[in-house]
Amino acid sequence: MTTMTTTENRPPLNRRLAEFGTTIFAEMSALAARTGSINLGQGFPDTDGPEEVREAAVRALRDGRGNQYPPGPGVPELRTAVADHQAHHYDLRFDPDTEVLVTTGATEAIAASLLALLEPGDEVIALEPYYDSYAACIAMAGGRRIPVTLRPRDGAYRLDLDELRDAVTDRTRLILLNTPHNPTGTVLTRDELAAIAALAVERDLLVITDEVYEHLVFEGEHVPIATFPGMRERTVTIGSAGKTYAFTGWKVGWVTAAPELVTAVRSAKQFLTYVSAGPFQYAIAEALRLPDSYYDGLRATLRAGRDLLTAGLADAGFTVYRPAGTYFVTTDIRGLGESDGFAFCRALPERCGVVAIPNAVFYDHREEGAPFVRFAFCKRPEVLQEAVSRLRRL
Known part of the structure; x- marks a missing residue:
């Protein structure tokens, strides 16, 4: 039998x-x-x-920089360039050694952040519609996604702040933001972000914010939520080179956050890809120093x-x-x-x-x-x- x-x-x-x-x-x-x-x-x-960025990658390859495993947190040149970028554009000051982590694109940064910061059953509020990897990464981390829906009104998609506040429960661990927002093209206003920040502080919530479209704003302004009072120590900010420099295949992203949050995210990230994109990291370090023009x-x-x-x-x-x-x-x-x-x-x-x-x-x-x-x-x-x-x- x-x-x-x-x-x-x-x-x-x-x-x-x-x-x-x-x-x-x-x-x-x-x-x-x-x-x-x-x-x-x-x-x-x-x-x-930009051709000069592509040539920087070629130069790194030829010079043997990054062809073997780069440092786990990312090459120092890129971590410093990320910190300088945040300081130049937003007056946000990060220590490149303890508060910057290089990732395999923003998608890995999101996955590693959620895996590191969620316990099974924790609730995650996300602005619906949302990029499909958010739902998958929340599921992999054992979290429960709670959508707050952006709805079309007056020719654009709008956030209902009352609906957001009502979505927070005792089980809510964090808010997953995306601004500028894919797929709707919404750019959250300074007042909306201030209200979200106040809610996060009041309810002691973490915020993961996907800001990969930070330089693709045509109306209004991009304001990182980490700049608001009480938010720097509770925010994981995610950036990426793909959208800004049109090298999506290189998969170079990063996290900036307080040391204890970066340490947590790195703990998960090291068991995903460990490291990646060595020569491209040197090239993106140069890209981040391109002039404002x-x-x-x-x-x-x-x-x-x-x-x-x-x-x-x-x-x-x-x-x-x-x-x-x-x-x-x-x-x-x-x-x-x-x-x-x-x-x-x-x-x-x-x-x-x-x-x-x-x-x-x-x-x-x-x-x-x-x-x-x-x-x-x-x-x-x-x-x-x-x-x-x-x-x-x-």
């Missing part, structure tokens, strides 16, 4: 990750490749960043792309929520007689040769995001113009 083992009765994927399959970005990028469509779904530029030019280029695409989408019949930051624009497809973003995005390549992302993947409350679709405008003007021409066929 054969006895069934427990492994034969169990699915291979653990329950924490059972709701997560292949990401929508992989699905839609594969669809773009298969149909030869213009990919306005996944958020990566179609041109490389670089960031002005970046914003001007992306603003022009935003304006081109949003005007074209509106002409094609979409309701457009004009983003104040990031390089994404959210649209409502109900004006086109559609209501199911998944079906719309899966059919769009065959209909007009363009790929987009259904916003419902960024929601726990899928019905809230059902009619919304996200497009990326971090592409060359001629690519955006061709996409606009194709979308007018709808």
Whole structure:
């Protein structure tokens, strides 16, 4: 008689990750490749960043810097450059030796922070819709995600501060922020951030803040929540080179925080990748020292792309929520007689040769995001113009 083992009765994927399959970005990028469509779904530029930064990486490779394991916290040159960047742009002072940690992109920084700071059952408040890795990382850490939904109002997405306050319970451990916000393009105002900071101090909450789009702000200003009273010691700030310097494949990110928080995050990070991107770390150290004119030019280029695409989408019949930051624009497809973003995005390549992302993947409350679709405008003007021409066929 054969006895069934427990492994034969169990699915291979653990329950924490059972709701997560292949990401929508992989699905839609594969669809773009298969149909030869213009990919306005996944958020990566179609041109490389500054030539001097690329050459810095080549120089590091040739000089043998970083070709073997770099230091666990990151190479000193990059940690110092990150600290100098925070001081120059925001007057935030961090010790590069104890308060800066280099990570494999922002995604690892988010994962390591949540794994380090959560106990099973802890609640995490996140602004819905949210980047899909947030939900997966909270699940891997054994946390419970509590969405507070940004809703469209007066042509933009807005945060209800009363709803945020009501979401806090005795089980809440931290707030996971993202500003500028992907996918909606919302940039939280100074007053909104002050209210969130006051709530965090009042309820003794930690804050993890994803600020990878910090230099991609077209209206308003980016204000790090760590600058508010009582927040520096309770905030883990996450940054990344990918979006700012258009080298998304290098996967260089960082954490800045008080020493005890950085130590906690490093404890988790060292068992994920340990180290990565050695030569690229030296290159990004140089990128962070580019003059302010670089960031002005970046914003001007992306603003022009935003304006081109949003005007074209509106002409094609979409309701457009004009983003104040990031390089994404959210649209409502109900004006086109559609209501199911998944079906719309899966059919769009065959209909007009363009790929987009259904916003419902960024929601726990899928019905809230059902009619919304996200497009990326971090592409060359001629690519955006061709996409606009194709979308007018709808």
